[in-house]
Amino acid sequence: MVGIGVPLFAGLLSSWRTAQMHPAEAMHPPTPTTRHHTLLRVVLPFVSRLPSILKLPLRNSFRSMRRSFFMATGVASAVALILVSMSFVDVLDLFWLHFENAQSYDAKVVFQDMGTTTTASSIKHLQGIKDVEPVLELPYRLQVGELVSDSSIMGLTEGSSTYTLLTSEGSPTTVARDGVLLSLFG
Numbered sequence: 001m002v003g004i005g006v007p008l009f010a011g012l013l014s015s016w017r018t019a020q021m022h023p024a025e026a027m028h029p030p031t032p033t034t035r036h037h038t039l040l041r042v043v044l045p046f047v048s049r050l051p052s053i054l055k056l057p058l059r060n061s062f063r064s065m066r067r068s069f070f071m072a073t074g075v076a077s078a079v080a081l082i083l084v085s086m087s088f089v090d091v092l093d094l095f096w097l098h099f100e101n102a103q104s105y106d107a108k109v110v111f112q113d114m115g116t117t118t119t120a121s122s123i124k125h126l127q128g129i130k131d132v133e134p135v136l137e138l139p140y141r142l143q144v145g146e147l148v149s150d151s152s153i154m155g156l157t158e159g160s161s162t163y164t165l166l167t168s169e170g171s172p173t174t175v176a177r178d179g180v181l182l183s184l185f186g
Contacts, residue, residue, distance in 0.1 A: 003077035010070035105162050133162045151183075 018026065047055060061068045109123065117134055124132040136155035141148060156163060158177070165181060167173050175181045 003074075003081040006070065006077050007074045010074065131161070133157055133160055135160075135162060 044058075047058060050058075111119070120132045120134040123129060134157060138153050140151050140153045142151060143149075154163070156175075165173050165175065173181070
């Protein structure tokens with residue numbers, strides 16, 4: 001919103017001022033005022049010793065402070081918009097990586113009460129079903145002092161292919177027969 005609003009406001013302001021001028025006035029520049037020291041010479045007195053290629057942009061920036069301010073604000077807004085949009089791309093890449101590597105199922109059926117393994121085997125015999133794995137998933141609240149985190153506990157069958165368990169580096173891992181694997185994402 002800011003990236004659109006600031007340049008639009010700056011353009012409207014200068015267009016409004018130009019539209020108020022008579023055509024003859026608009027064709028010639030205003031008469032220069034008496035020579036005075038610009039803010040640049042007061043703030044940076046060594047500027048007069050710089051080469052012209054550095055002196056001209058600095059002098060133009062300090063001559064019309066409002067234009068320079070709006071230009072810098074517009075550039076900063078554009079950079080902010082690009083960074084925000086790129087962060088969305090990174091998040092979507094992370095989600096895609098998760099669904100591509102960790103979850104390998106097309107549909108998940110959740111029963112209100114506990115289903116049995118016979119329910120899972122009867123679903124497996126339906127037409128179009130390739131594989132079925134029962135998974136027990138229960139909500140759980142972890143609390144240490146005043147810190148509270150809601151999570152879930154998931155019981156997977158041995159050799160499960162529904163969920164691929166990954167380490168923080170992204171390589172597959174397994175759980176010992178009587179083991180527990182804690183997730184970083186809680």
